[in-house]
Amino acid sequence: MNIDSIKNGIVIDHIAAGNGMRLYQLLGLDALSCSVAIIKNVPSRKMGKKDIIKIDSKIELDLDVIGYVDPGATINIIQDNLLVEKRTVPMPEQLTNVIRCKNPRCITSTEQDLDHIFKLTDKEHKIYRCIYCETKAN
Amino acid sequence: MRNLINIMDLSVEEIEELISLADDIIADPQKYQDACRHKILATLFFEPSTRTRLSFESAMLSLGGNVLGFSEAASSSASKGESVADTVAVVSGYADIIAMRHPKEGAPLVASAHATVPIINAGDGGHYHPTQTLTDLLTIYHEKGRFSNLTIGLCGDLKFGRTVHSLIGAMSRYAGIRFVLISPEELKLPSFVKQEYIKAKGIEYIQSESLEEVIGDLDLLYMTRVQKERFFNEEDYLRLKDFYILTEEKMKLAKKDMCVLHPLPRVNEISTAIDSDPRACYFKQAHFGRYIRMALILKLLEVQV
Incomplete structure (x- = not known):
């Protein structure tokens, strides 16, 4: 091809x-x-x-x-x-508005103007968590 | 300016300092009765609460300060669609310190980024409740005289129980701690709490569905209520709400000096027959809440007495 x-x-x-x-x-x-x-x-x-x-x-x-x-x-x-x-490119320490938090209990679910920010909390297992509710990104 | 969003914002030394200050307040409350004169605490409660709100208000009034606020979202501008950020930016101009409860997880963190006065997280959804943990720690210290070498049973709703998450975080920093996690499958401790505070620190723990099987090993039993407001599905709530009930029979299996804690309110998970048992510490625990919040307000407002 x-x-x-x-x-x-x-x-x-x-x-x-x-x-x-x-x-x-x-x-x-x-x-x-x-x-x-x-x-x-x-x-x-x-x-x-x-x-x-x-x-x-x-x-x-x-x-x-x-x-x-x-x-x-x-x-x-x-x-x-x-x-x-x-x-x-290395894994970024923080992601801003790349992915969205899917936790319906997270403050980002109701406050539409908030940035969706995730932090790398476990590099070995490549786990990012929402900075507000700590839900794991899928 | 400091905020208290998560109990882990405080170092072990700062927690000890707060406990020591609370002890001093208990010993001589008159010494502190004017410590916060002309200071204002705003209690922004977007979700109903009795104990936490009243204990914050009692704490500030006992320090000679004043309080203002609201006790449900319906009586605030949130009902008109105002954001948390805007609310706290406005209230920062009316108060010297803010205690905030919100049903959405992370709301106090958002508030702390927009307020110009200290923010205290008074509970955010099923996430954290650091001032309850300070209350729990003051009670544990008074009852056990130490934070190390304790087997701590946590029973009931470990999934949505924010007080459980905060307490595990706080206790995980002491030596010789062993956790016994007692819950039905559906209400097990979230993996992030288990990973961050228990597994990563190599702390010994066991999980059990049966309270009877493990109660004899415990130095502390932290009971929790299955919270109706955390369920989207009524059927799940009804199925799980009566899973654990602490009765006199179960207490006979426990150590003579085991201490029963509960963040309250209870529904039926602790039989009222246990209230007169000297091991039942939950009402004492609720009273300690006032003194530790007095200590916290003094610390965050940097008031020296």
Whole structure:
């Protein structure tokens, strides 16, 4: 399967298979007018299978989202057909308005203007909790 | 400015300081009767409460201060849709300190970010209730003379019982503590409390559905009410409300010096026949609530006597 290489843009590689679509949604890539490709279940020597997202434009990415969904993903910045930057993003200590608290007893369920803030409370098990009610993010 | 949102906001040393101050107030209340003269406590109770609100008010009045506030959301501007943030920003201009109860978890944390006076969490949903824990600690100290080397049974609603969560957090910082968690499957302790305060600290604990089987091991038995207001489903409440009832027969299985605590109000989980048992400490506990809240108000307002 071939997807055209991009001249100026971003390739998010080494996404664990299955995380690509979630990353696409949380990064809000559906709102972009440029070409965006999600390639799922690409054979990978290291990972077995992986997902890749190619964005045909140099946009500002919310790195916290990538670190939260898949800290193993690599971000490749392409400029004039050349790879000019390659990096990974660590799990962020805090997430603001990336995910929403689903606890109906949480103050965020009634106060609409509040930011939904989650803190990383257990790095080993990748557990984030709402700062208000301490409910675990799913 | 300091707030009290979670009991863990206070260090072990600060808790000891508060207990020592409360003891001094108990010994000589007249010494403190004008300590907060011209100071105002606002009690913002978005959810009904008798004991907590009255004990806060009694505490401030006993310090020579004044109180204002409301006792249910319907009589506040929350009924008009005002946010917690706006309410406390306004009340900060009318009072020197705010005690707040709210049915939504995390509301006092939101309040603390928008108030310009200290905020005391007087209970937020099924989350935390730090001043009840201070009351519990003062009672434990008076009854047992120590916080270490105690086997503590917590019985009833461990899931929504905010007083249970706060007490476990506070007691987990002392040596030789053993927890016995007694609840039906549906009302077991939430994993975040168990993980953070018990497992992460390597504290010994057991879980049991039977109070009779474990009561003989306990130094303290903390009974709780199954709270109707925490259930979305009436059927679940009716099924679980009578799961544990502490009776004279069960008390015969307990140690001679076991201490029975309850944050009150009780419904039927402790038989009234036990009230005259010297091991029943819950009314004494309620009275201690006033003195520890006096100590807390003094500390947060930085009043020296």
